[in-house]
Amino acid sequence: MNVDLIIALAGNANVGKSSIFNQLTGLGQIIGNWPGKTVEKAEGMLLHHGKNIKVIDLPGIYSLSTYSQEEIVSRDFIALEHPDVVVNVVDATALERNLFFTLQLLEMGTPLVIALNLIDDAKKKGITINEKKLEKILNASVVPTIATKGIGVHEIVDKALEKVSQRSPEKNDAIIYGPEIETRIEKLERLLTGVSIGYPLRWTAIKLLEQDSKIISKVSEKNPDAIVAAKILSSEISDIHQEPCATVISSERYAVAARIVKEVRTFKETEKPSLGERLDALSMHGIYGYALMFIIMLSILVFMSYFGGWLSEIIQYFFESINPGITGFWGELLWNGGVVGFYATLSIALGFILPFYLILGFLEDSGYLPKIAYLMDRPCHSIGLHGKACMPLLLALGCNVPACVGCRIMETKRDRFIAVFLSTLVPCSARTVVILGLVGVYVGFQWALLLFVFDFVLIFLIGRALNRFLPGMSVGIIMEMPPYRLPSGKVVLKQAWNRFKPFLLTALPLIILGSIIIEAMRLTDVLALVSGALSPVTVVWLGLPAFTGFLFIFGILRKEAALVLLMSAGGTTDIRSVMSPVQMIVFALVIMIYVPCIATIAALIRETGWKRAGLITFAEIGLAIFIGGLAFRVLNIFI
Ligand SMILES: Nc1nc2c(ncn2[C@@H]2O[C@H](COP(=O)(O)OP(=O)(O)OP(=O)(O)O)[C@@H](O)[C@H]2O)c(=O)[nH]1
Numbered sequence: 204m205n206v207d208l209i210i211a212l213a214g215n216a217n218v219g220k221s222s223i224f225n226q227l228t229g230l231g232q233i234i235g236n237w238p239g240k241t242v243e244k245a246e247g248m249l250l251h252h253g254k255n256i257k258v259i260d261l262p263g264i265y266s267l268s269t270y271s272q273e274e275i276v277s278r279d280f281i282a283l284e285h286p287d288v289v290v291n292v293v294d295a296t297a298l299e300r301n302l303f304f305t306l307q308l309l310e311m312g313t314p315l316v317i318a319l320n321l322i323d324d325a326k327k328k329g330i331t332i333n334e335k336k337l338e339k340i341l342n343a344s345v346v347p348t349i350a351t352k353g354i355g356v357h358e359i360v361d362k363a364l365e366k367v368s369q370r371s372p373e374k375n376d377a378i379i380y381g382p383e384i385e386t387r388i389e390k391l392e393r394l395l396t397g398v399s400i401g402y403p404l405r406w407t408a409i410k411l412l413e414q415d416s417k418i419i420s421k422v423s424e425k426n427p428d429a430i431v432a433a434k435i436l437s438s439e440i441s442d443i444h445q446e447p448c449a450t451v452i453s454s455e456r457y458a459v460a461a462r463i464v465k466e467v468r469t470f471k472e473t474e475k476p477s478l479g480e481r482l483d484a485l486s487m488h489g490i491y492g493y494a495l496m497f498i499i500m501l502s503i504l505v506f507m508s509y510f511g512g513w514l515s516e517i518i519q520y521f522f523e524s525i526n527p528g529i530t531g532f533w534g535e536l537l538w539n540g541g542v543v544g545f546y547a548t549l550s551i552a553l554g555f556i557l558p559f560y561l562i563l564g565f566l567e568d569s570g571y572l573p574k575i576a577y578l579m580d581r582p583c584h585s586i587g588l589h590g591k592a593c594m595p596l597l598l599a600l601g602c603n604v605p606a607c608v609g610c611r612i613m614e615t616k617r618d619r620f621i622a623v624f625l626s627t628l629v630p631c632s633a634r635t636v637v638i639l640g641l642v643g644v645y646v647g648f649q650w651a652l653l654l655f656v657f658d659f660v661l662i663f664l665i666g667r668a669l670n671r672f673l674p675g676m677s678v679g680i681i682m683e684m685p686p687y688r689l690p691s692g693k694v695v696l697k698q699a700w701n702r703f704k705p706f707l708l709t710a711l712p713l714i715i716l717g718s719i720i721i722e723a724m725r726l727t728d729v730l731a732l733v734s735g736a737l738s739p740v741t742v743v744w745l746g747l748p749a750f751t752g753f754l755f756i757f758g759i760l761r762k763e764a765a766l767v768l769l770m771s772a773g774g775t776t777d778i779r780s781v782m783s784p785v786q787m788i789v790f791a792l793v794i795m796i797y798v799p800c801i802a803t804i805a806a807l808i809r810e811t812g813w814k815r816a817g818l819i820t821f822a823e824i825g826l827a828i829f830i831g832g833l834a835f836r837v838l839n840i841f842i
């Protein structure tokens with residue numbers, strides 16, 4: 204398909220870029236109320252007034268002199284791939300900070316349309332922005348938008364098309380710096396004339412004064428003299444201000460942003476703090492905040508455990524009531540393998556996984572997750588990470604795969620490795636199903652809770668160990684705290700569906716197939732053979748029934764499969780008749796820790812390389828076997 208126009212959505216984190224992208228393309232980028240969700244660029248197509256338009260969703264970026272991995276994705280795309288128009292999505296409630304980036308785009312001469320988003324939130328806060336005045340000052344179109352409702356999003360595209368048809372030269376002197384800087388910019392511009400590295404002259408000169416390493420290396424290939432001169436000129440500015448030149452230039456940009464905001468924004472004080480502001484104070488409070496967090500987490504677990512258990516029973520009752528009771532190889536294969544596999548997976552899907560994804564989507568879109576990150580900042584530091592690492596760790600509760608990818612928001616390779624390692628130990632929805640569906644339902648909720656607590660203690664201890672043995676310090680970071688928002692029902696449902704769909708499409712058929720295979724193996728005694736080979740570990744060390752050996756192998760594909768297949772392999776839906784409470788706890792414990800599932804291993808390889816992925820995988824297998832055997836011996840004393 205030929206593409207008539209490429210539009211890139213760029214701007215600070217959590218301003219609504221992906222919401223606009225989804226509205227325009229109909230695709231399902233992750234949306235949530237916390238910064239740093241989008242870490243890779245995404246592409247989608249839009250047909251608008253007969254034109255094929257490619258829309259690119261970029262990760263959040265604060266500055267074009269930038270460091271973290273996902274910000275570099277954005278900078279490189281804007282700077283090197285030259286999209287026809289950049290739609291700079293701006294948060295109307297935090298205009299000044301957002302304009303800091305807008306000014307840099309203007310300096311680079313990027314063809315720009317500004318989407319002034321979140322105007323509904325701004326209105327609630329008593330903020331009004333004179334967009335006509337803003338347009339004039341910035342010499343760029345400004346379109347007010349409410350991305351979640353799709354308001355204004357198509358006008359953005361109209362303006363982008365207008366921008367391209369005008370082909371007017373971009374104004375890239377949006378900021379006039381102090382005379383001591385301007386004279387040095389001019390000197391460098393003269394030195395750079397005739398040597399093109401693809402960027403505007405003035406912008407290149409400014410970046411050289413800021414001593415931007417990427418631009419230095421580009422220019423040095425063609426004009427080493429300019430590099431020497433830039434270093435001298437930059438240190439002259441530093442001497443005048445007693446501050447690094449890059450800081451001086453940033454401060455001036457901030458000053459310009461502040462001046463613009465003063466001209467275009469009016470602010471009417473609202474009388475009393477909004478509900479969101481009061482909730483904000485409560486959820487970050489030193490005592491109540493932790494209490495609230497504990498109550499929310501516990502309620503989710505209790506709800507899921509009882510709801511899941513209740514729904515499973517109803518589904519099981521229904522299917523058993525229509526059991527025709529056919530015996531013989533084919534009859535048992537069809538019923539115990541196919542039908543039981545189907546309804547056991549259905550109970551897991553509807554009883555545990557879907558409700559959990561809905562709750563996670565609600566928490567994500569409300570803005571509560573970053574509050575947990577804030578509360579957990581201190582404990583996180585003691586494992587060598589900062590609170591920001593909590594975001595992927597919390598998302599790992601849903602699924603470890605996006606969590607591993609999400610760890611790119613960590614600044615250093617070391618922090619990323621620790622966060623990735625720990626996120627593979629977080630009880631994802633699949634493990635939660637095994638813990639709640641087996642231990643919670645058949646042994647008691649308190650034991651299921653204990654397993655969760657144990658998992659978090661283990662994560663903490665492994666984090667401490669990694670922090671001690673891996674060289675380097677974790678960097679401090681200030682994480683932006685988004686305000687509470689009433690989650691949009693549509694967004695929550697869509698997010699839950701986007702997470703649930705892969706389960707239905709891949710896990711459901713896989714588990715039913717696995718269930719049929721295991722039933723066939725049980726009926727032909729092959730299961731006993733395979734399980735026998737693994738019995739030194741499963742039976743002798745872990746104290747489990749022999750048939751569980753095969754489940755551990757199958758569980759690498761999907762962990763929730765282990766619970767369904769437990770029924771097929773045990774030859775009964777009443778697990779109590781084939782496993783003691785201690786065995787159920789040990790089984791769930793080993794499933795919880797041993798080996799990341801195959802999809803997570805693939806993500807680990809992509810994010811950390813073969814060696815580290817292998818290290819994490821084998822470390823977890825060893826740990827699970829060691830802890831499982833130990834738990835079996837200790838628990839037998841108490842239960
Ligand atoms: N009230 C309101 N909420 C919005 C609007 N636009 C986006 N949101 C919400 O703001 C949050 C962030 O939206 P996203 O689209 O995920 O933001 P993003 O810029 O892609 O974020 P990153 O990928 O993390 O950089 C979500 O909770 C959205 O539902 C808007 O115009 N009004």
Ligand SMILES: [Mg+2]
Nearest residue numbers: 220221240241
């Ligand atoms: Mg996004």
